[in-house]
């Protein structure tokens with residue numbers, strides 16, 4: 539079992555841990571700050587003892603697998619130093635936090651016309667979520683979603699995440715708690731300004747909404 543340091547402190551960039559398993563290019567540690575792909579959020583990248591971690595994936599049972607660029611020269615039982623690609627992860631944390639706010643505002647602004655369908659991929663570039671739409675998507679209303687989200691972000695609301703009965707939760711003032719195991723910022727003001735736009739239509743009666751960070 540890999541201890542999830544990224545849940546204890548979402549801002550932890552570096553850590554030391556012991557190798558418990560090596561399968562090919564994949565390394566399992568007793569603890570990690572690397573977030574494994576899940577819930578739409580991509581896996582972290584970074585370095586283990588200077589070797590590039592190109593991806594992080596859920597491993598067997600409760601393990602977390604760090605996929606290295608090359609076959610590692612270290613062995614089971616060795617202590618290694620991990621460092622996540624913080625610039626990339628912080629963008630993901632900001633986008634992920636924004637996605638929760640947009641999720642609630644889409645339903646608030648569009649009302650009964652719009653229902654969440656599925657959340658797609660979240661990487662450092664974009665967050666993409668699909669919604670069921672009964673009517674044609676009104677671009678002006680979407681602009682309103684973007685405006686209100688940016689106003690809320692700016693106000694600086696505390697964002698809480700915690701574990702309860704084996705589940706992980708997200709909560710920000712103004713909105714109800716939501717199940718989510720991803721990584722988020724602690725205060726909405728950290729997100730900065732965002733852009734909300736319509737993505738490629740995912741299918742009949744559906745719209746894809748994409749969120750990106752403004753530079």
Ligand SMILES: [Zn+2]
Nearest residue numbers: 634708718720
């Ligand atoms: Zn989340």
